[in-house]
Amino acid sequence: MTNSRFDLTGKVAVVSGAAQGLGQAAALAVAQHGADVVLVDRNAAGAQATAETIRAWDRKVLVAGTNVSDPEAITELFKQVDAEFGRVDFLGNIAGDGHLCKPEDLAIEDLHRVLQNLVIGRFAMCQQAGRRMLARGSGSIMNIGSVASSTALGRGHVAYSMAMGAVIQMTRELSTEWSHRGVRVNCVTPAQVVNPSLTARMQSDPTLESRFLQGIPAGCLGRSDDIQGLAVLLASDAARWITGAIIPLDGGNTAMNAGGTPGHEQHIVQTFHAETTQHSGDLKSSTFRA
Numbered sequence: 135m136t137n138s139r140f141d142l143t144g145k146v147a148v149v150s151g152a153a154q155g156l157g158q159a160a161a162l163a164v165a166q167h168g169a170d171v172v173l174v175d176r177n178a179a180g181a182q183a184t185a186e187t188i189r190a191w192d193r194k195v196l197v198a199g200t201n202v203s204d205p206e207a208i209t210e211l212f213k214q215v216d217a218e219f220g221r222v223d224f225l226g227n228i229a230g231d232g233h234l235c236k237p238e239d240l241a242i243e244d245l246h247r248v249l250q251n252l253v254i255g256r257f258a259m260c261q262q263a264g265r266r267m268l269a270r271g272s273g274s275i276m277n278i279g280s281v282a283s284s285t286a287l288g289r290g291h292v293a294y295s296m297a298m299g300a301v302i303q304m305t306r307e308l309s310t311e312w313s314h315r316g317v318r319v320n321c322v323t324p325a326q327v328v329n330p331s332l333t334a335r336m337q338s339d340p341t342l343e344s345r346f347l348q349g350i351p352a353g354c355l356g357r358s359d360d361i362q363g364l365a366v367l368l369a370s371d372a373a374r375w376i377t378g379a380i381i382p383l384d385g386g387n388t389a390m391n392a393g394g395t396p397g398h399e400q401h402i403v404q405t406f407h408a409e410t411t412q413h414s415g416d417l418k419s420s421t422f423r424a
């Protein structure tokens with residue numbers, strides 16, 4: 135460890151979605167930096183595989199097959215955490231599912247299911263972890279939202295977007311209520327990170343990936359391990375003054391206006407040359423465009 139402010143030794147991290155994807159990557163990152171971990175996923179076998187990697191690093195690990203849509207199961211999960219670890223320092227609130235349907239056809243029960251999962255479930259995790267953190271006067275929560283928390287995706291994402299919008303407002307409210315008592319609450323909002331369901335959607339619509347990339351100035355889709363730096367930072371004391379933040383993890387997607395064009399340098403240089411050749415006296419205008 136080169137900088138002790140990023141050292142998580144002695145801290146306990148609860149991470150949901152730990153069987154694969156962003157949750158697994160976040161769990162591995164905080165464990166690599168010293169934390170003991172509680173790996174939560176309804177795919178208990180997948181979480182067990184993550185646990186085997188982490189145990190090889192001599193960290194204490196608990197695997198829980200909790201359904202994070204179920205507040206009662208979440209209450210039981212945290213009782214188990216109390217019994218095994220006696221503290222919670224970091225919550226990576228990551229597990230969740232979407233549901234795609236045209237707004238005009240969306241069944242209200244499907245809307246309820248998505249809200250139960252992403253809003254009520256995320257809140258119940260925050261509440262259980264937050265109570266314990268408040269009692270000790272310290273802790274950090276990293277909620278996962280989405281670019282759909284504040285912009286619209288279309289393509290049947292209405293239930294998901296409604297829920298993810300609530301996640302950023304929940305984050306701001308909890309940060310406002312809890313940060314002066316030592317509990318920081320932040321939200322990371324990814325754009326398209328490759329996972330099995332996104333891969334399936336890109337396979338069924340071959341135009342989708344290139345459309346995504348038109349909106350991502352960094353020029354590539356996200357990978358699960360792109361969450362790792364933020365997970366370690368937010369779990370660590372180095373982030374002691376970061377709270378209430380909505381942090382894009384999106385290759386520049388949110389920053390770019392819908393009319394913006396990524397990777398446009400070549401075109402601008404050509405335009406610049408064409409215009410300076412045609413209007414060599416108009417240097418001010420050409421210089422501005424370049």
Ligand SMILES: NC(=O)c1ccc[n+]([C@@H]2O[C@H](COP(=O)([O-])OP(=O)(O)OC[C@H]3O[C@@H](n4cnc5c(N)ncnc54)[C@H](O)[C@@H]3O)[C@@H](O)[C@H]2O)c1
Pocket residue numbers: 150151152153154155156157174175176177180199200201202203228229230231232251278279280281323324325326327328329330331332
């Ligand atoms: N991948 C993306 O492009 C992207 C973008 C923005 C936001 N997100 C959000 O980030 C989170 C993780 O995404 P991912 O790409 O890692 O997804 P993923 O599908 O690869 O992994 C999700 C994991 O969560 C678990 N899970 C889902 N519902 C659960 C439940 N009710 N109880 C317990 N475990 C449950 C699954 O078993 C799985 O292991 C999701 O909430 C997703 O909406 C993903």
